[in-house]
Amino acid sequence: MASPTSRVRVHNFTxxxxxxxxxADQTLKEPFGHAGTRLMSWAFPTRTFQNMGIHADVPxxxxxxxxxxxxxxxxxxxxxxxRNKFAPKAGPWPNNGWQGWWGPNPPFHTPVVVLTSHPRExxxxxxxxxxxxxxxxPAEALAYARELAPGTDVRIGxxxxxxxxxxxxxxxxxxxxxxxxxxxxxxERLWDxxxxxxxxxxxxxxxxxxxxxHMMFARRG
Amino acid sequence: MASPTSRVRVHNFTxxxxxxxxxADQTLKEPFGHAGTRLMSWAFPTRTFQNMGIHADVPxxxxxxxxxxxxxxxxxxxxxxxRNKFAPKAGPWPNNGWQGWWGPNPPFHTPVVVLTSHPRExxxxxxxxxxxxxxxxPAEALAYARELAPGTDVRIGxxxxxxxxxxxxxxxxxxxxxxxxxxxxxxERLWDxxxxxxxxxxxxxxxxxxxxxHMMFARRG
Ligand SMILES: NC(=O)c1ccc[n+]([C@@H]2O[C@H](COP(=O)([O-])OP(=O)(O)OC[C@H]3O[C@@H](n4cnc5c(N)ncnc54)[C@H](OP(=O)(O)O)[C@@H]3O)[C@@H](O)[C@H]2O)c1
Ligand SMILES: NC(=O)c1ccc[n+]([C@@H]2O[C@H](COP(=O)([O-])OP(=O)(O)OC[C@H]3O[C@@H](n4cnc5c(N)ncnc54)[C@H](OP(=O)(O)O)[C@@H]3O)[C@@H](O)[C@H]2O)c1
Numbered sequence: 001m002a003s004p005t006s007r008v009r010v011h012n013f014t015x016x017x018x019x020x021x022x023x024a025d026q027t028l029k030e031p032f033g034h035a036g037t038r039l040m041s042w043a044f045p046t047r048t049f050q051n052m053g054i055h056a057d058v059p060x061x062x063x064x065x066x067x068x069x070x071x072x073x074x075x076x077x078x079x080x081x082x083r084n085k086f087a088p089k090a091g092p093w094p095n096n097g098w099q100g101w102w103g104p105n106p107p108f109h110t111p112v113v114v115l116t117s118h119p120r121e122x123x124x125x126x127x128x129x130x131x132x133x134x135x136x137x138p139a140e141a142l143a144y145a146r147e148l149a150p151g152t153d154v155r156i157g158x159x160x161x162x163x164x165x166x167x168x169x170x171x172x173x174x175x176x177x178x179x180x181x182x183x184x185x186x187x188e189r190l191w192d193x194x195x196x197x198x199x200x201x202x203x204x205x206x207x208x209x210x211x212x213x214h215m216m217f218a219r220r221g
Numbered sequence: 222m223a224s225p226t227s228r229v230r231v232h233n234f235t236x237x238x239x240x241x242x243x244x245a246d247q248t249l250k251e252p253f254g255h256a257g258t259r260l261m262s263w264a265f266p267t268r269t270f271q272n273m274g275i276h277a278d279v280p281x282x283x284x285x286x287x288x289x290x291x292x293x294x295x296x297x298x299x300x301x302x303x304r305n306k307f308a309p310k311a312g313p314w315p316n317n318g319w320q321g322w323w324g325p326n327p328p329f330h331t332p333v334v335v336l337t338s339h340p341r342e343x344x345x346x347x348x349x350x351x352x353x354x355x356x357x358x359p360a361e362a363l364a365y366a367r368e369l370a371p372g373t374d375v376r377i378g379x380x381x382x383x384x385x386x387x388x389x390x391x392x393x394x395x396x397x398x399x400x401x402x403x404x405x406x407x408x409e410r411l412w413d414x415x416x417x418x419x420x421x422x423x424x425x426x427x428x429x430x431x432x433x434x435h436m437m438f439a440r441r442g
Contacts, residue, residue, distance in 0.1 A: 017240070017412065017419075018240050018410075018412035018415075019238070019239050019240050179400075179434075181419055181424045181426070181436070182417075182419045183412050183415050183416055183417060183418045183419055184416065185412075185414075185415070185416025185417070186416070189239075191238065191239035191404050191406075193406075194239075194404050194406070195404055195405065195406025195407070196403075196404060196406070197404045198238075198402055198403045198404055203402045203432065205402070205428040205432070205434055206428060207426040207427060207428055207434070211424065211426070213400075213426055213428070213434055215402070
């Protein structure tokens, strides 16, 4: 259970209509595998994502997509992510040279706990980005994250496997989920093993002119 | 390809957030298996479903759910359904006594083509309901349905297996899909084998106060 003053939040997590949070066949060049940019393309034009340094060739959008996206960083002191969001699946770290997909100054600007069963020394980068590699249960990872950033909210950054684990452990207080109207066919499913999840949340949905559907899950009680 | 004057339409077909069009473990008492009434409960209060004889203990609703539901019968001269919408999975017809889940006067009031590999004589019931049992490809079933009701639109009534086959064969012109915010976990998946289906349709979504999301798929070109 989260303490009332430090919520566990999910933002901008996007799945296909058939429930995949990422495609198959992740590579160094394609972090989302065969899904390419199709899952996240709704977000690129938003002012929030453009401010993160993700450049779309359009003027920044400030409509409903941005209205949801912009809460991403508010009161967040730390992110927890899975190893495959940080790096391609590769077993033990081949060398410690890999520094993520985001260049020298990643968009997090907080400590980031990277879940992995393969030990690695912390990685300190520009802009307040420090990556701590951690092996443990979701509850242990959450306790560790809160030590790194006491009193702030914790963002679960994905991918699908990691988010699924935190939902299964009933550790998520708020989840902003985006459903993109595409059928990916293969990849990592978010919903597996989460039968009746809806009973633990109130759920509200809103459609966007971009074609995606925003869903807000708020933990009951 | 459908002829321009006889469209192939889907209405009110409902899936869970994890993509199931029906639950697991269908029985005589529970046509939707463990899903019970959870998939279709959005529809019961609508005037359209109440007029079909599905009684909800509430005044008929005429909001967005009914606005979508009511197009169900317009210019429809025939429905095609899978055998498991008509009867529980049971191999050959145990006897010809089973007459569907709908009582003596089913809500279709047209010929209905029931896809099944097990032969059975046509069944004529009250209210213009005649069930024709047919073994063949989706294209063959469609040609047969059009012979039964020339010049009208054809409704694909489901279940998931049947709808998936018609989508795979690119025979659907319009599809009204409803996404219910529930995680069923098991059952029959609609989207399997339909990767990139979205490229063949324009898709528009709308949310309802009942919590479901209505999606309209219209075949491009
Ligand atoms: N759809 C979205 O909005 C969204 C958001 C973020 C990321 N993504 C994408 O999602 C993909 C990654 O998702 P994914 O499901 O493949 O993987 P993931 O959740 O990012 O990472 C899974 C890996 O994390 C490690 N891990 C997870 N739980 C652990 C635990 N309790 N203890 C120790 N290690 C643990 C394991 O790595 P080891 O093998 O090292 O032990 C596991 O293989 C990437 O393509 C990313 O770009 C999508
Ligand atoms: N979600 C919704 O809106 C919705 C709508 C309608 C129904 N449903 C529910 O969906 C469930 C049924 O779905 P389902 O996916 O299990 O099955 P289904 O699509 O109703 O029926 C599948 C069966 O139809 C026969 N069939 C299908 N294609 C055929 C073909 N080309 N040629 C010959 N036979 C063919 C086969 O029966 P044989 O084994 O006899 O050969 C097959 O096992 C029911 O619970 C129903 O209540 C849901």
